[in-house]
């Protein structure tokens with residue numbers, strides 16, 4: 001029986017219908033911005049229903065629904081993370097959405113969902129142990145150990161973006177210093193560029209953003225600046241690659257991972273040269289020599305989180 005996967009983001013809810021290994025339907029809806037939890041549940045139910053209809057199905061035809069949600073997910077409850085408004089205390093999403101939809105619902109962290117998607121149907125197929133790293137606005141991670149998602153005892157595992165690679169280093173959005181995300185996340189990169197620019201270092205980054213009509217430095221703007229050999233952006237992306245390499249090598253040294261999958265908006269835009277940079281810096285930091293780990297690019301793109309959520313839904317139903 002088909003299952004639906006819902007990727008709950010700060011801006012959009014992306015839904016897919018997975019039948020076997022095939023995506024047979026999908027839809028995209030806006031995440032309610034009014035901060036009402038009931039509205040959020042109603043919109044998630046509607047996204048599942050619309051995706052099912054796209055596959056000529058109804059909710060009653062589904063085996064399960066899986067949800068990938070930002071923040072800490074534990075026992076089907078979410079805290080919403082910083083990106084989903086209205087969730088102020090732990091909210092039992094699996095139970096409430098399950099009752100609303102009449103279908104069994106499982107909830108996992110969004111990057112853990114993407115990690116399962118890549119493991120079952122994407123770039124980490126066949127690996128016993130994998131880490132998926134998503135480099136976008138922030139930096140997220142998801143672990144698959146012995147073929148199963150590893151969420152830790154309290155849902156806090158896989159927070160790759162908050163691995164500390166420089167004690168007392170750059171300020172991170174989480175309030176701590178020296179996290180991978182402070183160097184490699186798009187937001188951290190933008191802030192570092194603003195500071196350097198205010199301190200007198202020239203860069204075309206902000207002009208390029210303006211030319212493209214963007215009010216922030218998007219991943220596409222970063223790529224365009226890099227293509228112009230912008231000195232500051234080249235240096236900052238070098239620091240980003242170093243932070244990612246240190247974090248990934250540390251995770252591999254701890255867990256002897258087979259595959260590390262690199263994805264997310266910024267990493268996808270920067271493509272193969274960025275992956276190769278990280279691999280080059282990472283290789284000498286690995287304890288096992290010659291290295292046994294493969295660093296590969298994500299295969300499922302934007303749909304990975306929703307596909308993985310659908311997989312988790314049916315595997316836990």
Ligand SMILES: [Zn+2]
Pocket residue numbers: 161162172173174175176179181182
């Ligand atoms: Zn942090």
